[in-house]
Amino acid sequence: MALCLKQVFAKDKTFRPRKRFEPGTQRFELYKKAQASLKSGLDLRSVVRLPPGENIDDWIAVHVVDFFNRINLIYGTMAERCNETSCPVMAGGPRYEYRWQDERQYRRPAKLSAPRYMALLMDWIESLINDEDVFPTRVGVPFPKNFQQVCTKILTRLFRVFVHVYIHHFDSILSMGAEAHVNTCYKHFYYFIREFSLVDQRELEPLREMTERICH
Numbered sequence: 001m002a003l004c005l006k007q008v009f010a011k012d013k014t015f016r017p018r019k020r021f022e023p024g025t026q027r028f029e030l031y032k033k034a035q036a037s038l039k040s041g042l043d044l045r046s047v048v049r050l051p052p053g054e055n056i057d058d059w060i061a062v063h064v065v066d067f068f069n070r071i072n073l074i075y076g077t078m079a080e081r082c083n084e085t086s087c088p089v090m091a092g093g094p095r096y097e098y099r100w101q102d103e104r105q106y107r108r109p110a111k112l113s114a115p116r117y118m119a120l121l122m123d124w125i126e127s128l129i130n131d132e133d134v135f136p137t138r139v140g141v142p143f144p145k146n147f148q149q150v151c152t153k154i155l156t157r158l159f160r161v162f163v164h165v166y167i168h169h170f171d172s173i174l175s176m177g178a179e180a181h182v183n184t185c186y187k188h189f190y191y192f193i194r195e196f197s198l199v200d201q202r203e204l205e206p207l208r209e210m211t212e213r214i215c216h
């Protein structure tokens with residue numbers, strides 16, 4: 001897996017971690033705290049809980065950025081195999097098809113190829129998490145009132161990356177020996193969104209059976 005990530009970095013800087021927490025900031029300390037409990041061997045269901053005394057929006061912000069970086073890297077490792085020919089439609093098996101909509105080019109939901117959808121999705125999240133009005137990093141600047149709504153939308157769309165990758169590119173995950181790594185990221189993500197009810201249950205349906213198997 002390490003080798004694959006390195007190859008991706010070398011080949012295409014699109015899939016670099018796109019945001020880092022600045023050392024010395026409060027958010028960085030919280031990120032370190034979350035990382036430390038993640039590595040401590042505690043079960044993933046408990047590491048997602050809000051630590052006593054911490055602000056929920058800060059906690060969500062740290063996780064959204066971290067999940068974005070990790071899921072972006074996971075998709076990056078298989079991006080070569082997810083192309084216009086293999087995946088002309090952004091789907092999750094025959095039953096689920098996702099359309100892209102944004103405030104710019106695609107004001108009406110558009111049927112796009114998976115790689116195009118993913119590129120728009122990653123750029124869209126990157127611009128949001130780097131927007132000081134949405135993800136403020138300065139001390140004392142409050143989160144916007146719709147912060148959790150925005151995060152719900154980001155996490156809902158990130159979940160679709162898992163759907164596509166698991167259903168259409170599971171063979172790539174296996175051939176890279178990345179199954180355990182991807183499963184751990186998925187479980188962490190899943191417990192997090194359930195803990196704070198951040199993604200609608202209907203969105204989780206495409207991976208329901210797998211989730212029941214691995215998240216018990």
Ligand SMILES: [Zn+2]
Pocket residue numbers: 081082083086087114115164168169
């Ligand atoms: Zn694909």
